[in-house]
Amino acid sequence: MSDPGPRVLIILMGALGDVVRGLCLVDAIRAAWPNCRVTWLVEPACAGLVKLHPNIDRVVVFDRKSGLRGVLAVRKELQAEAYDVTLDLQRHFKSGVFSRFSRAPRRIGFNSRDAKELNSLFNTEQVTAHGEQISKVEHYLKFLAPLGIATPERLTTGLEAITLERVTTPWKGLLSERYVGLVLGSSWDSKDWPEEGYQGLLKQLASTGIRVATLIGDKSRVEMAARLESGAPESVKIVNLAGKTSLEELVAVLRGAAVVVGPDSGPAHICGAIGTKHVTLFGPTPAVRNAPRGSEHLAITSAVGCSPCKRRVCPGLGKVCMRLISPEAVLARIAEV
Numbered sequence: 001m002s003d004p005g006p007r008v009l010i011i012l013m014g015a016l017g018d019v020v021r022g023l024c025l026v027d028a029i030r031a032a033w034p035n036c037r038v039t040w041l042v043e044p045a046c047a048g049l050v051k052l053h054p055n056i057d058r059v060v061v062f063d064r065k066s067g068l069r070g071v072l073a074v075r076k077e078l079q080a081e082a083y084d085v086t087l088d089l090q091r092h093f094k095s096g097v098f099s100r101f102s103r104a105p106r107r108i109g110f111n112s113r114d115a116k117e118l119n120s121l122f123n124t125e126q127v128t129a130h131g132e133q134i135s136k137v138e139h140y141l142k143f144l145a146p147l148g149i150a151t152p153e154r155l156t157t158g159l160e161a162i163t164l165e166r167v168t169t170p171w172k173g174l175l176s177e178r179y180v181g182l183v184l185g186s187s188w189d190s191k192d193w194p195e196e197g198y199q200g201l202l203k204q205l206a207s208t209g210i211r212v213a214t215l216i217g218d219k220s221r222v223e224m225a226a227r228l229e230s231g232a233p234e235s236v237k238i239v240n241l242a243g244k245t246s247l248e249e250l251v252a253v254l255r256g257a258a259v260v261v262g263p264d265s266g267p268a269h270i271c272g273a274i275g276t277k278h279v280t281l282f283g284p285t286p287a288v289r290n291a292p293r294g295s296e297h298l299a300i301t302s303a304v305g306c307s308p309c310k311r312r313v314c315p316g317l318g319k320v321c322m323r324l325i326s327p328e329a330v331l332a333r334i335a336e337v
Helices: 016-022 024-032 044-050 068-078 093-102 136-141 195-208 219-231 247-256 266-274 327-336
Strands: 007-011 037-042 058-061 085-088 106-109 180-183 212-216 237-240 259-263 278-282
Touching: 007 024, 007 093, 016 024, 016 044, 016 136, 016 266, 024 037, 024 136, 037 044, 044 058, 044 247, 058 068, 068 093, 085 093, 093 106, 180 195, 180 266, 195 219, 195 327, 212 219, 212 247, 219 237, 247 266, 259 266, 259 327, 266 278, 278 327
Parallel strands: 007 037, 007 085, 037 058, 085 106, 180 212, 180 259, 212 237, 259 278
Antiparallel strands: none
């Protein structure tokens, strides 16, 4: 009978961008421990993405809206399996509690100097402290060292097989030409590029040789996308997909793009995971920490003194950091690609 291998729990429940960056650990662990069993704890919004990874054996979903009932349900699910090691990539109080619930003898978390909300009290080991001087992907990869696993030369995320050919949608035929993807927003109001920025970019886009723009966003961006579509110049064909894609379809759309433009967001980091070039517009968050992997040189950082403030809502300055990023600057980065 073959060795079943260790049982590994990965806790990363938060924003789409964080979750997709953490996926790079799974194949590295599987390569070192072929017979291991990998479980991922995630919240509902990102569960669909995690389930796309072929080397994740089990996905446990924490429904935060259920309150205490949801917490107890996760505890029951986690304690139904005997984990050997837990990797707490979330670094918050709740992830620390869930790490303790796993009852794994080895519970590895961020260093206490990098963790938040007393998270380090719940884990038995810590990775070395790095602050925000390295990218979040590189920080996640530090969790391999305590396991005795070398950082792979080539990172994979389990999303490599997802292409437009794989998905079946009524709009797939509209993406037969070369196109640029425009991501219309993020989870932070302060990170969003103003609508007039996209309007200006669409007016000049044809000069790059790209004549198709795909509008990407969740349901909160539907009205904005409709305005951009109606006001776009005749030289640019608009494919409006705002509010129309599943996570799998979103990955496929981003993979098919010649280049993608948008703020520091989940789609930006999906681009980093699948190798699509992304022109990222940075204001309140630091590019050194958050530029998508492989597109660091395409980041545009605001020059205002208050950037990066790391605030979800601009403190009364009208998002000046994002407003000062010009369509011409973005166009220049697109031309580089």
